[in-house]
Amino acid sequence: MADKDALSMHDDALAGRRASAGPHVGSPMGSGAGVTLTDVAREAGVGESTASRVLRSHGSFSSKTRASVLEAAARLGYVPNRIAGTLASTGSKLVGIIVPSLANIVFPDLLRGANSVLGKAGFQSVIGVTDYDLDGEEGLISSLLSWRPTGLLVAGLEHTPRADAMLRGAGIRIVEMLDTDGVGIDMVVGFSNREAGRVSARHLLGRGYRRIGYVGHDLALDLRAAKRFEGFRAVLAEAGLQVAAEAIGAAPSSIEAGRDGLARLLAQCPDLDAVYFSNDDMAIGGYFLCLARGIGIPGQLALFGHNGLDVARCAPQPLSTIRTPRVEVGETSARLVSSDGPPAVITLDFELIEGATT
Amino acid sequence: MADKDALSMHDDALAGRRASAGPHVGSPMGSGAGVTLTDVAREAGVGESTASRVLRSHGSFSSKTRASVLEAAARLGYVPNRIAGTLASTGSKLVGIIVPSLANIVFPDLLRGANSVLGKAGFQSVIGVTDYDLDGEEGLISSLLSWRPTGLLVAGLEHTPRADAMLRGAGIRIVEMLDTDGVGIDMVVGFSNREAGRVSARHLLGRGYRRIGYVGHDLALDLRAAKRFEGFRAVLAEAGLQVAAEAIGAAPSSIEAGRDGLARLLAQCPDLDAVYFSNDDMAIGGYFLCLARGIGIPGQLALFGHNGLDVARCAPQPLSTIRTPRVEVGETSARLVSSDGPPAVITLDFELIEGATT
DNA sequence: CGGTATTTTGGCAGCGCTACCATTTTCCAT
DNA sequence: ATGGAAAATGGTAGCGCTGCCAAAATACCG
Numbered sequence: 001m002a003d004k005d006a007l008s009m010h011d012d013a014l015a016g017r018r019a020s021a022g023p024h025v026g027s028p029m030g031s032g033a034g035v036t037l038t039d040v041a042r043e044a045g046v047g048e049s050t051a052s053r054v055l056r057s058h059g060s061f062s063s064k065t066r067a068s069v070l071e072a073a074a075r076l077g078y079v080p081n082r083i084a085g086t087l088a089s090t091g092s093k094l095v096g097i098i099v100p101s102l103a104n105i106v107f108p109d110l111l112r113g114a115n116s117v118l119g120k121a122g123f124q125s126v127i128g129v130t131d132y133d134l135d136g137e138e139g140l141i142s143s144l145l146s147w148r149p150t151g152l153l154v155a156g157l158e159h160t161p162r163a164d165a166m167l168r169g170a171g172i173r174i175v176e177m178l179d180t181d182g183v184g185i186d187m188v189v190g191f192s193n194r195e196a197g198r199v200s201a202r203h204l205l206g207r208g209y210r211r212i213g214y215v216g217h218d219l220a221l222d223l224r225a226a227k228r229f230e231g232f233r234a235v236l237a238e239a240g241l242q243v244a245a246e247a248i249g250a251a252p253s254s255i256e257a258g259r260d261g262l263a264r265l266l267a268q269c270p271d272l273d274a275v276y277f278s279n280d281d282m283a284i285g286g287y288f289l290c291l292a293r294g295i296g297i298p299g300q301l302a303l304f305g306h307n308g309l310d311v312a313r314c315a316p317q318p319l320s321t322i323r324t325p326r327v328e329v330g331e332t333s334a335r336l337v338s339s340d341g342p343p344a345v346i347t348l349d350f351e352l353i354e355g356a357t358t
Numbered sequence: 359m360a361d362k363d364a365l366s367m368h369d370d371a372l373a374g375r376r377a378s379a380g381p382h383v384g385s386p387m388g389s390g391a392g393v394t395l396t397d398v399a400r401e402a403g404v405g406e407s408t409a410s411r412v413l414r415s416h417g418s419f420s421s422k423t424r425a426s427v428l429e430a431a432a433r434l435g436y437v438p439n440r441i442a443g444t445l446a447s448t449g450s451k452l453v454g455i456i457v458p459s460l461a462n463i464v465f466p467d468l469l470r471g472a473n474s475v476l477g478k479a480g481f482q483s484v485i486g487v488t489d490y491d492l493d494g495e496e497g498l499i500s501s502l503l504s505w506r507p508t509g510l511l512v513a514g515l516e517h518t519p520r521a522d523a524m525l526r527g528a529g530i531r532i533v534e535m536l537d538t539d540g541v542g543i544d545m546v547v548g549f550s551n552r553e554a555g556r557v558s559a560r561h562l563l564g565r566g567y568r569r570i571g572y573v574g575h576d577l578a579l580d581l582r583a584a585k586r587f588e589g590f591r592a593v594l595a596e597a598g599l600q601v602a603a604e605a606i607g608a609a610p611s612s613i614e615a616g617r618d619g620l621a622r623l624l625a626q627c628p629d630l631d632a633v634y635f636s637n638d639d640m641a642i643g644g645y646f647l648c649l650a651r652g653i654g655i656p657g658q659l660a661l662f663g664h665n666g667l668d669v670a671r672c673a674p675q676p677l678s679t680i681r682t683p684r685v686e687v688g689e690t691s692a693r694l695v696s697s698d699g700p701p702a703v704i705t706l707d708f709e710l711i712e713g714a715t716t
Numbered sequence: 717c718g719g720t721a722t723t724t725t726g727g728c729a730g731c732g733c734t735a736c737c738a739t740t741t742t743c744c745a746t
Numbered sequence: 747a748t749g750g751a752a753a754a755t756g757g758t759a760g761c762g763c764t765g766c767c768a769a770a771a772t773a774c775c776g
């Protein structure tokens with residue numbers, strides 16, 4: 001860290017990374033806030049546009065000029081004003097990301113994938129959290145749009161009519177993530193939750209389980225979990241079966257909700273031989289309940305989750321579940337958001353993990 | 359068919375959303391993108407500044423004017439351009455948040471707290487992830503600063519000299535989070551990790567454990583974990599003891615790393631009576647190992663973590679740990695970032711949770 | 717009803733930067 | 747040298763909005 005130019009605009013594409021001009025750091029007084037391009041240009045004895053070109057490594061300039069501009073910028077502690085830059089140019093180098101929650105690791109995973117790719121491409125992520133509220137999402141969309149982002153990544157395909165209209169009319173790339181069961185606005189990156197539910201059901205049926213229960217969280221809010229459950233029941237129905245009992249909590253998914261949900265389910269219907277959970281958090285809760293009560297897994301009761309979290313993979317008995325490519329969805333979405341191809345739907349594969357709980 | 363309810367309700371919701379993709383909303387052509395305040399003003403038959411005042415509910419205007427401006431804006435699908443607004447005014451309504459990682463739920467928790475408070479106050483969060491790299495942090499700081507945020511929230515007190523200089527010189531509110539063991543730049547919100555380590559050690563000693571091991575992750579990167587360990591060892595030293603053995607992995611913390619770390623630790627030193635983990639993820643990994651191997655907890659081996667995660671609280675034997683106020687730190691930081699008081703250090707309490715593993 | 721408060725309103729100058737264009741300088745081949 | 751192409755450079759018009767100020771409309775008072 002000893003030797004980058006103070007300018008350090010972070011975009012590595014910029015020239016000047018190796019200029020190593022400044023003898024020291026810290027600007028003379030106050031700081032770089034307030035130092036404008038005009039100041040730098042004057043200090044370097046060049047025109048404004050020349051300074052701008054150098055700082056952005058865009059266009060041509062002599063290496064002499066380059067050096068003096070960089071030196072002046074470093075000495076003054078110049079920090080470019082991207083707000084002004086964005087207004088003057090076109091693309092904003094901002095990408096909005098909207099997720100329903102940050103409490104479930106699934107979404108931070110998504111963010112992580114997206115942010116890492118975006119960062120490398122010189123974009124900044126602006127986030128919005130809807131708390132699973134579509135009206136809240138509508139507000140966030142309008143709010144994010146006002147920053148004139150290059151594109152918007154949104155979890156889910158369902159939106160209010162107004163949100164839908166805003167997204168369509170925004171004139172920017174929209175990527176809807178994590179769900180391919182439906183019609184997208186522009187780009188869609190994800191997997192089929194319905195199919196995941198189907199695969200889960202087939203797995204349980206294939207293992208011979210017949211008295212199957214379901215433990216889930218609020219389905220009116222988590223539309224993707226609802227689609228999984230739908231696919232799950234469809235397969236059961238094809239086999240002439242149905243879910244023997246279900247416990248659906250009103251709270252968001254959590255380990256505790258899974259534990260309590262399974263307790264209620266068993267109270268209501270003690271002779272189940274397998275339980276499908278809305279996701280791994282819930283399933284781990286169920287698993288903990290079984291451990292606590294000495295319920296044999298999978299002999300007495302089989303457990304199946306969804307997502308493929310670390311905690312599920314590392315449990316004494318690895319949880320049978322479906323690993324979803326959350327980080328990859330984020331990465332792919334980020335890659336697409338600045339592309340200019342035609343609208344597309346990208347379906348990524350999920351993976352059935354045959355753990356030790358089925 | 360008894361279970362049809364949940365789904366049908368869900369189906370309706372989906373159908374409704376999809377069906378009513380609005381007849382209007384959004385301008386005749388293209389869309390709201392491109393519609394400027396000037397357009398709205400012209401359409402409403404008022405001056406630009408009047409339209410601006412109405413749309414911001416700032417200043418005075420007749421209710422008649424208000425109605426026509428609002429109507430025009432709605433009809434044209436006007437979306438204000440905050441970039442231009444920010445450039446023209448002063449405050450940016452953007453707040454930068456820098457965290458080392460998104461893979462550990464601790465930081466999403468922090469983000470969640472901060473973002474929820476910020477959102478309510480009309481701010482947008484712009485995030486940066488350093489991957490525990492201080493040089494990366496430096497780049498992110500400079501990058502975020504270029505968006506002229508109202509303030510910056512940063513996890514941790516340690517920065518490169520250059521980053522430190524940039525933060526001091528930025529002329530905006532800086533809040534350093536999650537650590538009060540050191541000197542801050544402006545505001546600090548967090549708790550003492552060193553003290554948390556001390557409290558943890560005292561707890562173990564108080565329960566009579568004497569042969570204590572440590573399982574941690576890369577301490578050169580996670581400075582806060584290092585401070586905890588330091589406090590922990592200090593108390594042991596005061597009691598004339600020292601850590602009997604330690605296993606420190608090079609990878610970031612994870613359940614798997616905790617499991618493997620404990621395995622190595624036990625291989626190397628089988629007669630421990632307690633283990634202190636760098637955090638709950640690691641501790642849960644250790645717990646799982648004990649379950650798998652049939653190691654009695656806490657009889658044979660006691661486990662102690664840090665953070666107070668859900669998974670630790672809900673385990674069959676709740677983990678003994680320290681609950682840290684992560685969300686609160688985020689909330690408090692967000693509240694402070696737009697304040698104008700003098701610099702301050704706010705120390706929040708952590709809580710010792712006497713679980714069943716010690 | 718005149719005259720002074722008060723409320724509304726519109727014009728316009730930037731905010732800091734980039735894009736475009738015109739100009740100047742440098743570089744070559746002749 | 748000498749014209750012409752290429753490289754460098756500087757001037758300047760906005761980008762869309764807000765803040766300031768003066769002008770216009772309305773309200774109020776005796």
